[in-house]
Amino acid sequence: MAESWVNHAERIGADLHLELSGPGGRRAALIRALREAVRGGRLAPGTRLPPYRSLAADLGVARNTVADAYAELVAEGWLTARQGSGTRVAERTLPLQSAARVPREVSPHTRGPRHDLRQGTPDVSAFPRAAWLASYRRALQKAPNEVFGPGDPAGRGELREALAEYLARTRGVRAEPGRIVICSGVAHALRLLFGQDRAGGGGVLRGPLAVEGYGLGFHRRLLRDAGVRTVPLPIDAHGALVARLGRERAVLLTPAHQFPTGGPLHPERRATVVDWARARDGLVLEDDYDGEFRYDRKPVGALQGLDPERVIHLGSVSKTLSPAVRLGWMVLPERYVGGVLAAKGEREAWASVLDQLCLADLVASGAYDRHVRRMRQRYRARRNRLVQALAARAPHIEVTGIAAGLHAVLRLPPGTERATLEAAARQGIALDGLADFRHPESDLPPGDGLVVGYATPSDHAYQAALDALCGVLPPPQ
Structure with a gap:
């Protein structure tokens, strides 16, 4: 019986797809195919x-056909052959012919900025690799066989149970596992709530x-x-002015730490928005x-704890x-669970089931809590260094929104944000301007500022990033 392709692949370690065509017989066709595979980078x-x-x-083809083709390509310099090392593609110091014909323009974003102070990203060098690997191993060892089949769109029960306990303990969320639906993040949650479902109809919620x-x-x-039409609410130092809510049936808020200006939603406004939802049969996201x-304030519990039937x-x-790690969650009022699951589909298509099990173990083992506490201390120190650097080198720049979160807002003199x-771009500093986050229909007066993410750089690169930032800030007016 002829040896199978699978057995070949297992023995040589790799598959090799070649198309033999054109004039000159099988040997010439094989030589052409190998040249093109090397020239094209395959x-x-x-x-x-x-x-x-x-x-x-x-x-x-005959064995001698392959041997002859290899020998000719070795002689031409395309391949090398050494005793005990087999036949390999030669190391080439010159660009390949195909690449030389089409010069490749290098984008300034290819290598990334010299100093990355954009918001929205944690210090990726601090990912808890050892803890994640340990949890992954434990999760795989305990996983039943059905884990490796199609996933439940609601998410693994192990993760929903772990999250129900964690969110209740740390955020004051009131929920049982049956009201939690796993997704790949907040953006995915919004798509499920407002996007198109599998049947082609509207999302679970409607605008404005x-x-x-x-x-x-x-x-x-x-x-x-x-x-969905979005209607902007004014904001101030105490969060959104929810008393301005009108005929909308839902509102999206960041009550723990307003993004990006900072600060929690004032307690009176938290009560006001829940009362509005009850009176209008509305919903708070x-x-x-x-x-x-x-860092500098007491924990602010989740708004959901005030009314689990009116807050997602x-x-x-x-x-x-x-x-x-593409994992997130929705804690839903009971009446929305079925609609969200219908929008998600019959099988889990977004969040890796194995990653769900790993995160469940990470949370249940306490490793997730330890990581968050460790990062809270690290980011507090980062924030303090930013504030100290600005106080010493740019005392005219006001810094706000620093009691929590991973970024600070630097208030700039009027008319200086774009410059x-x-x-900053000329110095290789990646920054976000405050104007980029303003709703285009907002009646808030535009204010110049920078949104500086102090979590993104690694520890060894942070001081250089601060020095570069201070060097581009506008002088006092």
Whole structure:
């Protein structure tokens, strides 16, 4: 019986797809195919090629045909052959011919900025690799066989149970596991709530939707693409002015730490927005942005705890662990669970079931709590260094929104925001301007500022980033 392709692949370590065509017989066709594979980059320098016998059997040609083709390409310099090392693609110091014909322009974003002070990303070098690996191993060892089949769109029960306990303990959320639906993040949650479902109908909720006058443009665009009109609410130092809510049936808020201006929603306004939802049969969407990271104030519980039937609590691990871990959750009023699951589909298509089990173990073992506490201390120190650097080198710049979160807002003199961002770009500093987060229909007076993410740089790069930032700030006016 002929040896199977699978057995060949297991022995040589790699598959090799070649099309043999054109004039000159099988030997000439094989030489052309190998040249093109190397020239086009499909066979990278150093790649080990299959032995003569293996490739001959796979292609249906004589062993000597492969040996002759290899020998000619070795002589031409395309391949190398050494005793004990087999036949490999030669290391080439010159650019490949195909690349030389089309010069490649290098984007300034290819290597990233010299100093990344953009908001929205934690210190990725601090990801708890050892704890994550330990949890993954334990989760796999305990996992029943059905874990490796199609996933439940509600999410794994282990994770929903762990989150119900964790959110109740740390955020004051009132929920049983049956009201939690796992998703890939807050943006995914908004798509499920307002986007198109599998049957082609509307989302679970309909617009218009009230939003804060400053917020993520990405979320506004997502909602706009789903056909949802967003109505901006004014904000001040105490959060959104929820007393301005009108005929909307839902409002999206960041009550733990208003994004990006900072500060929690005032207690009176928390009560006001819940009363509004009850009176209008409305709904509050609570994006629990930066809820775990607080420094100079007492913990602020989740708004959902005031009325679980009128508030949808949204959260994720993008800031606490990493945006690469695509896991988030919705804590839903009971009447919305069925609609969200219908919108999500019959099988889990977004959040890895194995990652769900790993996160469940991380939370249940206490490793997640330990990581959050450790990062809270690290980010507090980062924030303090930013404030101290500005006090010493730019005392005329007001810093706000620093009692919690992963970023600070630097208030700039009027008319200087755009010039400052341009100066920063020339120095290789990636920054966000405050104007980028302002709702285009907001009646808030525009204010110049920078949104500085102090969590993003690694520890060894942070001081250089602060020095560069201070060097581009506008002088006193």
